[in-house]
Amino acid sequence: AQSVTQLDSQVPVFEEAPVELRCNYSSSVSVYLFWYVQYPNQGLQLLLKYLSGSTLVKGINGFEAEFNKSQTSFHLRKPSVHISDTAEYFCAVSDGGTSYGKLTFGQGTILTVHP
Amino acid sequence: DVKVTQSSRYLVKRTGEKVFLECVQDMDHENMFWYRQDPGLGLRLIYFSYDVKMKEKGDIPEGYSVSREKKERFSLILESASTNQTSMYLCASSLMGAVTQYFGPGTRLTVL
Numbered sequence: 456a457q458s459v460t461q462l463d464s465q466v467p468v469f470e471e472a473p474v475e476l477r478c479n480y481s482s483s484v485s486v487y488l489f490w491y492v493q494y495p496n497q498g499l500q501l502l503l504k505y506l507s508g509s510t511l512v513k514g515i516n517g518f519e520a521e522f523n524k525s526q527t528s529f530h531l532r533k534p535s536v537h538i539s540d541t542a543e544y545f546c547a548v549s550d551g552g553t554s555y556g557k558l559t560f561g562q563g564t565i566l567t568v569h570p
Numbered sequence: 571d572v573k574v575t576q577s578s579r580y581l582v583k584r585t586g587e588k589v590f591l592e593c594v595q596d597m598d599h600e601n602m603f604w605y606r607q608d609p610g611l612g613l614r615l616i617y618f619s620y621d622v623k624m625k626e627k628g629d630i631p632e633g634y635s636v637s638r639e640k641k642e643r644f645s646l647i648l649e650s651a652s653t654n655q656t657s658m659y660l661c662a663s664s665l666m667g668a669v670t671q672y673f674g675p676g677t678r679l680t681v682l
Contacts, residue, residue, distance in 0.1 A: 464610065487669045498574075498660060498673040499613075506669070545612060549669045555601055555620050556669040557628075560612040 457482045457548050461561035469569050470538055476531040476564045478546030488529040489547040489558070490520055499545065505529065516540070541568045573597070574674035576661055582680045589648040591677050593661030600666035602644035604628075604636065607658040607676070619644055620666065651681045 462477040480486060487506050491499040503514025510522040520531045529546060546561040577592035593602065601620050605613040605628075615628030617636040625636050633655060637645045644663075648655055658678050662671040 459612075461612075489670075491673075496579075498675040499662075500673070501670060504670060547613075555618060555626075556664050556667075556671065557603075557615060557618065558613075558669075558671060560605075560614075562610055562612045 457486070457550060457559045459546050459548050459559055459561035461544075461546055461564050463564050464562065465565045465567070467567045467569060468536055471535050473534050474532065474536050474540075474566065476544050476546075476566065478529045478531065478561055480527050480529065480546070480548045482527075482548060482550060484550050487549045488520075488522060489549070490514065490518070490529075490531050491545045491547060492516075493543045493545065493563075495542070502531070502544070536566070536568045538568050538570060540566060542566060574661055574663055574672055576659075576674040576677050578677050579675060580678050580680075582682065583648075583651050584682055585652060587648075587651050587681075589651045589679065589681075591646040591648075591659055591661075591679070593644045593646070593663075593674055594642055595644075595661075595663040595672070596642065597663065597665075597672075598641065599663035599672075600641070601664045601671075602638065603662040603664075603671060604634075604644065604646045605660045605662065606630070607660055613660060616646065651679075653681050655679065656681045 490502040505522045547558045574595045603618040604616045619638040635647045661674040664671045
């Protein structure tokens with residue numbers, strides 16, 4: 456069975472500061488990892504994904520994440536945040552073992568960017 | 571662009587009512603999913619479907635059923651709504667063999 460833990464439920468930061476949202480996973484098989492973002496009153500939008508290859512993954516809106524297999528982590532980072540980055544962020548894992556691609560999500564991290 | 575639409579953004583129902591939530595995708599995706607989202611719990615999978623008329627239970631299927639009569643449409647049914655089913659419901663779709671899911675805007679359901 457897979458599980459995902461997002462270590463911070465809320466992260467407040469000031470505009471232009473760097474941010475890291477932490478995600479740890481557990482799985483007995485190879486995994487695919489995702490970060491989704493949900494802006495207020497909207498659905499989920501894919502930020503980035505790790506399927507294979509380079510462990511540093513770049514996504515939209517200046518976000519990046521690093522896959523660390525030994526630490527079973529997939530932390531999301533941005534060097535300088537904007538007010539518009541205020542949203543809820545979800546880390547998710549898929550084992551890809553079936554063709555259905557079921558996702559297991561973390562609890563979510565609410566990022567609030569203050570002026 | 572993939573488009574996943576859900577029939578209502580907001581819905582208010584009474585306890586005991588039968589509730590239908592509809593989801594339509596326009597990209598010929600084989601897989602469709604229903605999740606519920608609750609604060610502090612993230613998204614939890616209710617049911618998914620990998621083909622017309624095929625369905626499988628997710629992690630929290632109790633109190634729900636689904637219907638997939640056409641490839642593009644996946645319906646979530648609450649046979650007798652209860653207050654503990656007040657939640658945000660999100661639909662998603664993906665291609666067979668792909669792991670990336672595309673989400674609709676969500677339906678916020680309130681059961682009084």
